[in-house]
Amino acid sequence: MRRQSQGFSLIEILIAIAVLGVVSMALLSFFSGANFYSSSGKDTQKADMAGQSVVEEMNACSTFEDIETKLIAATGSAWKLETQETKKSILRKNLTVDGTDYQARVTLDYEYSTKNVDGDDTTSKFNNYSQPELNEIYSPHNVVLAETDQFSTAVSHFYYQDTGVTKSAIESAITRDLVVDISRDSEQPEIYRVKASYQYTYNGQNFSVTIKEGKIEAESLEKVYILYNLLREDVLKEPVAVHLDGLSMEEAKKITLYFICQKGVSKPPVNYQLDITGSGNFLQLGYATNGASAPAVSSQNDIVNHKTKKRIATVTVDIYDRAETDYTEDNRIVRLQTSKGA
Numbered sequence: 001m002r003r004q005s006q007g008f009s010l011i012e013i014l015i016a017i018a019v020l021g022v023v024s025m026a027l028l029s030f031f032s033g034a035n036f037y038s039s040s041g042k043d044t045q046k047a048d049m050a051g052q053s054v055v056e057e058m059n060a061c062s063t064f065e066d067i068e069t070k071l072i073a074a075t076g077s078a079w080k081l082e083t084q085e086t087k088k089s090i091l092r093k094n095l096t097v098d099g100t101d102y103q104a105r106v107t108l109d110y111e112y113s114t115k116n117v118d119g120d121d122t123t124s125k126f127n128n129y130s131q132p133e134l135n136e137i138y139s140p141h142n143v144v145l146a147e148t149d150q151f152s153t154a155v156s157h158f159y160y161q162d163t164g165v166t167k168s169a170i171e172s173a174i175t176r177d178l179v180v181d182i183s184r185d186s187e188q189p190e191i192y193r194v195k196a197s198y199q200y201t202y203n204g205q206n207f208s209v210t211i212k213e214g215k216i217e218a219e220s221l222e223k224v225y226i227l228y229n230l231l232r233e234d235v236l237k238e239p240v241a242v243h244l245d246g247l248s249m250e251e252a253k254k255i256t257l258y259f260i261c262q263k264g265v266s267k268p269p270v271n272y273q274l275d276i277t278g279s280g281n282f283l284q285l286g287y288a289t290n291g292a293s294a295p296a297v298s299s300q301n302d303i304v305n306h307k308t309k310k311r312i313a314t315v316t317v318d319i320y321d322r323a324e325t326d327y328t329e330d331n332r333i334v335r336l337q338t339s340k341g342a
Contacts, residue, residue, distance in 0.1 A: 043100065043333070044333060044334065046097045046098050046100050046102075047097075047100075047102060047319045047333040047334040048319075048334050048336075049097050049098075050095055050097045050102045050104060050319050050334070051104065051317045051319045051334045051335075051336040052336070053095070053097075054093070054095075054104045054106060054317045054319075054336075055315070055317055055336055057071075058106065058315055058317075067089075067091070067108065072091065078093045078094060078095070079091055079092070079093045080092045080093070082105075088107065088108065088109050089107070089108045090105060090106070090107050090108075091105070091106040091108075092104070092105050092106075093106075094322060101321070101322035101323075102319050102320065102321065102322055102333070103319075103320050103321070103322050103324065104317060104318070104319055105317075105318045105320065105327060106315065106316070106317050106318075107314075107315075107316040107318070108314075108315060109314045109316070137225055140220060141220050141221065141222040141223065142221075142222060142223040142224070142225060143194045143214045143216055143221065143223075143224045143225070144212075144214075144225045144227065145180075145194070145195075145196040145211050145212040145213075145214070145224065145225065145226050145227070146211070146212065146225075146227040147211050147227060147228045147229050147262070148211075150198050150209040150211060151198075151229065151231070153209055154174065154176075154198070154200040154202075154207050154209055155167055155170050155171055155174065157200075157207050158170050158174065158200075158202045158203070158205065158207065161205065162203070170202055171232075172232070173202060173203070174200055174201070174202045174231075175200070175201045175202070175231075176198045176199060176200045176201070176231055176238070176239075177198070177199040177201075177238075177239040177240070177241055178196065178197075178198060178226070178228065178238060178239070178240045178241070178274075179196070179197050179198070179199055179240075179241045179243070180194075180195070180196050180224070180226065180240070180241070180242045180243070180257065181193070181194070181195045181196075181197075181243045181245070182194050182195075182224070182242075182243070182244050182245070182247060182255070183243075183244070183245035183246055183247075184218070184245065184246040184247070185215065189218075189246075190217060190218050190219070191215050191216070191217060191218060192215065192216050192217075192218050192221050193213065193214075193215055194213070194214050194215070194216065194221075194224055195210065195212070195213040195214075196210075196211040196212060196213075196226050197209060197210045197211055198211065211226075211228075218251070221254070221255055222254065222255065222256070223255070223256050223257075223258060224255065224256070224257050224258065225258045225260060226257065226258065226259050226260065227260050227262050228259065228260070228261060228262060229261070229262050230261060230268065230269075230272075233269060236269065236271050236272050236273065237272070237273045237274075237275050238272075238273070238274055238275065239275045239277070240259070240274050240275060240276045240277070240294075241276075241277055241278055242257065242276060242277075242278035242279075242282040242285065243278055243279045243280060243282065244278070244279065244280030244281050244282050244285075245279075245280055246280075247280060247281055248281065249281050249284050251281075252280075252281040252282070252284035252285050253284045253285075253286075255285050255286065256285065256286030256287065256288060257285055257286070257287050257288070258288045258289075259274055259287070259288070259289045259290075259292065259294075260289075260290050261289075261290055261291065261292065268289075268290075268291045268292045271293075272291065272292045272293070273292060273293050273294065273295065274289065274292045274293070274294045275294075275296060276294050276296045276297050277296065283297060285297075314337060315337065316335065316336070316337050317334075317335070317336040317337070318332050318334070318335050319332070319333045319334040319335075320332060320333060321333070
């Protein structure tokens with residue numbers, strides 16, 4: 001019996017060729033697209049690197065005046081001031097990253113909304129705000145003791161001791177002493193313990209609330225910032241007790257206490273005083289306030305108040321191709337945004 005030879009028919013061959021063609025086109029399209037997206041990704045990555053370098057350059061300036069004047073006016077500076085208005089400035093600079101030419105446009109917007117989508121404030125800082133002009137308040141050489149809700153805590157304490165009186169009556173009659181303690185740690189004499197607290201009094205009763213307590217190396221401490229709120233608008237003199245334990249005269253002279261009133265426009269009312277007393281070498285400390293007088297100490301200085309419409313701004317960095325002149329969203333490669341305080 002003869003065995004029949006088997007093979008492919010012409011129709012089967014044509015079908016196989018057609019399938020192979022479809023698969024080949026799909027693969028070609030895939031690799032072509034992959035190559036495009038890879039190239040596009042590299043371009044975006046380089047543009048992002050360009051934007052990051054610009055953000056770092058902006059952050060290196062301590063104030064907006066440095067950005068708008070010193071940075072632009074520097075000899076050989078690549079920055080140009082394109083637009084300068086009361087509430088907005090636009091700066092421009094050409095730069096190159098890995099052989100690709102870009103242009104960076106930086107917008108400083110001093111009047112932007114601080115509301116979120118729900119209409120709530122997202123920041124407690126506003127333009128047109130008077131505040132002490134402080135440099136590096138949170139440096140490693142400083143201790144910051146900031147009041148939060150101590151007053152309401154004290155009012156609630158006295159209210160629950162005598163619920164027959166209203167909280168508003170307590171608020172209008174309560175008094176307080178601000179107490180600042182600086183001492184050497186009992187177990188580590190090279191460490192200072194710094195503490196601020198309120199001693200509240202109402203109807204013959206006393207109640208103590210700690211504002212904050214911190215530790216710092218004795219050799220490092222230079223400044224102690226006490227950020228406090230006015231007790232009431234009608235209180236023109238507040239007692240302050242400063243106790244130094246274990247500090248020599250020379251050690252005390254190296255430290256300055258800053259009493260910074262935070263209520264309202266950060267400036268106490270006219271004739272407002274801090275009645276400073278204490279123990280140890282407290283008179284050797286330096287003292288500074290933002291408007292209050294402290295007649296009991298001779299080394300008092302005023303913290304200069306600074307008012308500016310440029311204290312806060314959004315910083316928007318847009319990266320475009322070097323030759324681009326139509327600065328639209330479609331033509332923009334990368335956008336970076338941040339905020340900066342002057």
